[in-house]
Structure formats: structure tokens, C-alpha cells
């Protein structure tokens with residue numbers, strides 16, 4: 194299968210902390226990679242390095258054959274890498290649908306304070322996207338009024354509105370109740386499949402990892418310590434003890 198993203202030997206130090214320490218990952222098109230690991234292992238730093246929010250001191254990131262290491266987050270988004278955040282980055286006083294349309298307008302450079310969102314040429318398309326990710330019923334709600342889990346989904350929908358070929362999701366199910374997490378992930382996975390979007394997601398919930406990842410990368414001290422199928426990784430004695438917190 195073709196390689197869509199290759200991060201090669203990324204290094205970044207913050208003062209005394211080596212947040213990326215030779216981090217490398219090769220991703221094939223249509224994979225669903227879960228990144229797991231203890232707090233502070235460098236998972237979010239890795240996403241920031243691949244999406245242009247941080248620049249490595251050495252190493253490079255290649256996306257669809259193009260070196261994107263030095264590009265801005267905006268340029269990387271335009272090339273087809275989307276992301277959602279650990280803490281959603283949304284316009285809290287706007288509606289859900291307007292957040293999607295504002296993201297589109299910003300990308301197209303067509304935003305203006307006089308833009309009437311309901312008349313946006315892609316409004317219908319964005320309602321269809323909301324339907325696909327199970328958020329149609331809250332499309333007209335103001336984001337500030339929504340619970341955290343719902344805001345995370347809206348943040349993912351905003352990323353998907355830009356039609357990425359690959360999406361990074363930072364803890365997509367945190368804040369989602371345990372009774373709803375599978376339903377949410379089923380819906381999200383269907384939307385990703387329908388659009389042939391490759392996904393890399395940081396996840397602390399091992400039930401979600403077991404069910405939705407095609408491959409698992411275990412982060413430790415700024416790089417991958419282990420990788421393999423969910424079955425191999427979740428049954429690995431060291432992972433069970435240090436990441437999952439289940440003694441063997």
C-alpha cells in the first residue's frame with residue numbers, strides 16, 4: 194500500500210525535555226493508527242510537528258511525496274492534512290454549522306464580516322457532512338452551550354469540512370460518555386471510510402484502541418517504543434504494566 198505520510202527521525206527539545214527524540218512513523222493510505230503512551234511521552238508534540246505547529250530541530254516530514262517540514266500549518270492544511278485538538282479550537286459564540294462554514298471560508302480566503310453564512314454556496318454540503326458525523330441535530334446550536342464531548346466532535350467535523358486526505362485526532366473520545374463512545378466512533382469511522390481518509394489518533398481508552406485501530410504505536414520518551422496490531426500491543430506485558438496500568 195502507498196505511503197501517505199513519513200515522519201523521519203524528528204527531534205525537538207524544550208529546555209531540558211526531549212519531547213521528540215528520534216520520532217519516526219510511516220503511514221500507509223487508509224490506515225487507522227492509534228498512538229498510545231503515558232502523559233508527557235510526546236504524542237501531542239508529534240502531531241504538532243507533523244501539522245506545522247512546531248518545527249523540529251532535525252528530521253523531516255514527507256506527505257504524499259512532498260517535504261512539508263518547513264511549511265506553515267495553513268499550507269499543510271491546504272495540502273490535505275487535517276487535525277482536531279485535545280482542546281477544541283472553535284468559535285464558541287457561533288453555531289456549529291457556522292464553524293464549518295467559517296473554516297471553509299478561511300481556507301478559500303473568502304471570509305468577510307458581511308458574509309451571510311446561510312447563503313454560503315457550500316451550506317448544503319456542510320449540513321450533509323454534519324449528518325454523516327451524527328451532528329445534524331445540533332447544527333444550529335451555539336458551540337459554547339455544548340458539552341465537551343460534543344465540542345470535540347464538532348472540532349473533528351470542522352477538520353473534515355476541509356476534506357483532508359489524512360487526519361490527526363487528539364483524543365477524539367475524551368469527554369464522550371462511556372455509553373456513547375462506540376456509537377461516536379462507529380459514526381466517525383463510517384465518515385472516514387466514506388471519504389477514504391487516513392486517520393492517526395491519540396487515545397487513552399484501550400477499548401476504543403482495540404476496536405478501531407488497524408495498528409498501534411506506543412509512544413515513550415519522545416518516540417515509538419513499540420508498534421504492532423492492537424492484539425499484539427494490548428497483550429504485551431510491558432504495555433499492560435506501564436501504559437494500561439494493568440499488572441501482569
Ligand SMILES: Nc1ncnc2c1ncn2[C@@H]1O[C@H](COP(=O)(O)OP(=O)(O)OP(=O)(O)O)[C@@H](O)[C@H]1O
Nearest residue numbers: 207210211212230231232233234235236237238239
Ligand atoms: N511548548 C512547550 N514548552 C515546553 N515544554 C513542552 C511544550 N510542549 C510540550 N512540552 C513538554 O514536552 C513533553 C511532551 O509533551 P506532550 O504534550 O507532547 O506529551 P503527550 O504524550 O501528548 O502528553 P498527554 O498525554 O499528557 O497529552 C512534556 O514533558 C511536556 O511538558
